[in-house]
Amino acid sequence: MTSPFVAILMGSDSDLPVMQATIDILKQFDITHEVRVRSAHRTPEATKAYVQDAEERGCKVFICAAGLAAHLAGAVAGMTTRPVIGVPIDCGPLQGHDALLSTVMMPGGIPVATVAIGKAGAKNAGYLAAQILGVADQSMADKVQAERKANAKALLAKDEAMQAKLG
Numbered sequence: 001m002t003s004p005f006v007a008i009l010m011g012s013d014s015d016l017p018v019m020q021a022t023i024d025i026l027k028q029f030d031i032t033h034e035v036r037v038r039s040a041h042r043t044p045e046a047t048k049a050y051v052q053d054a055e056e057r058g059c060k061v062f063i064c065a066a067g068l069a070a071h072l073a074g075a076v077a078g079m080t081t082r083p084v085i086g087v088p089i090d091c092g093p094l095q096g097h098d099a100l101l102s103t104v105m106m107p108g109g110i111p112v113a114t115v116a117i118g119k120a121g122a123k124n125a126g127y128l129a130a131q132i133l134g135v136a137d138q139s140m141a142d143k144v145q146a147e148r149k150a151n152a153k154a155l156l157a158k159d160e161a162m163q164a165k166l167g
């Protein structure tokens with residue numbers, strides 16, 4: 001018996017401050033998740049072993065974050081047919097432009113669903129994982145829809161407050 005979960009992999013513990021945004025969204029939707037530091041370059045064997053084991057234990061989506069020459073998401077995508085979401089981390093002299101291209105420019109047949117560089121991307125990785133799970137889990141889809149409605153309502157309330165201030 002396997003239990004469904006989402007795996008978050010990051011190339012370094014230095015990626016955690018950005019990836020906390022993903023963790024927060026998964027927590028918000030009560031999605032079981034694991035967070036591991038695994039690198040395509042520094043720990044290739046350990047990365048492969050984790051991906052195989054996680055898949056056997058019921059991992060439904062892999063979220064992979066890395067900066068610089070970011071090959072983690074692509075390498076993981078080559079090891080599994082579960083959906084892989086790539087988060088380019090905004091670090092180093094190119095501030096994530098390098099990581100964006102390394103993550104998104106995958107050859108045909110091995111997709112990585114690449115989100116924006118940095119915190120907004122990390123947040124969207126959490127939402128996207130929830131939406132992927134929601135395809136087979138109506139209660140998850142309902143939660144995502146309810147959250148979106150609440151966000152829209154909050155934004156319009158802010159607009160109303162701003163209009164009142166402006167007079």
Ligand code: RP5
Nearest residue numbers: 011012014065066067068089
């Ligand atoms: C990447 O190199 C990591 O994902 C991180 O974003 C970047 C820098 O890593 P550290 O030197 O901080 O460990 O592999």
